[in-house]
Amino acid sequence: MLTLAVLISGTGSNLRALLEAASDPDFPARIVVVGADRQADGFAHAEAFGIPTIMVPYSEFASREEWGAELHAQLTVWRPDLVVLSGLMRLLPAAFVDAWAPRLINTHPAYLPEFPGAHGVRDALAAGATQTGASVIVVDGGVDTGPILAQERVDVLPGDTEHTLHERIKPVERRLLIDVVRRIATGDLDLSVYDTH
Numbered sequence: 046m047l048t049l050a051v052l053i054s055g056t057g058s059n060l061r062a063l064l065e066a067a068s069d070p071d072f073p074a075r076i077v078v079v080g081a082d083r084q085a086d087g088f089a090h091a092e093a094f095g096i097p098t099i100m101v102p103y104s105e106f107a108s109r110e111e112w113g114a115e116l117h118a119q120l121t122v123w124r125p126d127l128v129v130l131s132g133l134m135r136l137l138p139a140a141f142v143d144a145w146a147p148r149l150i151n152t153h154p155a156y157l158p159e160f161p162g163a164h165g166v167r168d169a170l171a172a173g174a175t176q177t178g179a180s181v182i183v184v185d186g187g188v189d190t191g192p193i194l195a196q197e198r199v200d201v202l203p204g205d206t207e208h209t210l211h212e213r214i215k216p217v218e219r220r221l222l223i224d225v226v227r228r229i230a231t232g233d234l235d236l237s238v239y240d241t242h
């Protein structure tokens with residue numbers, strides 16, 4: 046049974062989907078802890094499913110590195126096989142990525158390498174794209190530059206706002222994420238090929 050730690054910052058709708066998938070006894074992975082860099086609304090989903098939460102408030106640390114070191118120390122206690130970033134709106138320090146990658150994956154609401162970074166949906170709209178997408182990647186030292194594990198195109202519709210487009214992308218993200226987690230858990234997807242240590 047693959048054990049997961051999921052890191053969020055916001056509403057956690059992708060987390061919710063993973064919690065629901067993992068509550069199926071046939072799903073080969075389970076979430077052991079949910080973490081956030083702030084008091085994230087998504088903690089409510091973890092609590093609804095009885096999953097422990099850890100909150101490491103970025104604002105209380107003198108540097109990204111010190112915040113990352115504390116997050117690493119707290120995550121290590123739970124010994125997750127895989128760390129899933131699903132709406133964590135914070136760049137992780139290199140030491141954290143080095144400690145966890147390639148057992149560290151991220152979902153992104155764009156068709157990488159198109160529109161990386163914190164505003165992928167907004168950037169696709171601003172660029173006048175007629176298509177964007179969703180991607181699941183292995184986290185590396187860059188910003189959304191890691192190896193792509195899964196991705197799928199999502200149409201941009203006339204009149205789309207950042208919100209309507211993002212809400213259409215998220216269900217695709219959730220489906221891709223659940224499938225990637227299932228494939229890692231069953232050994233169908235071997236992350237060790239992405240190990241750069």
Ligand code: GRF
Nearest residue numbers: 055056057058059132152153
């Ligand atoms: C997702 O689209 C994720 O890829 C991006 O932020 C969004 C989080 O949504 N980083 P939610 O918090 O899961 O609803």
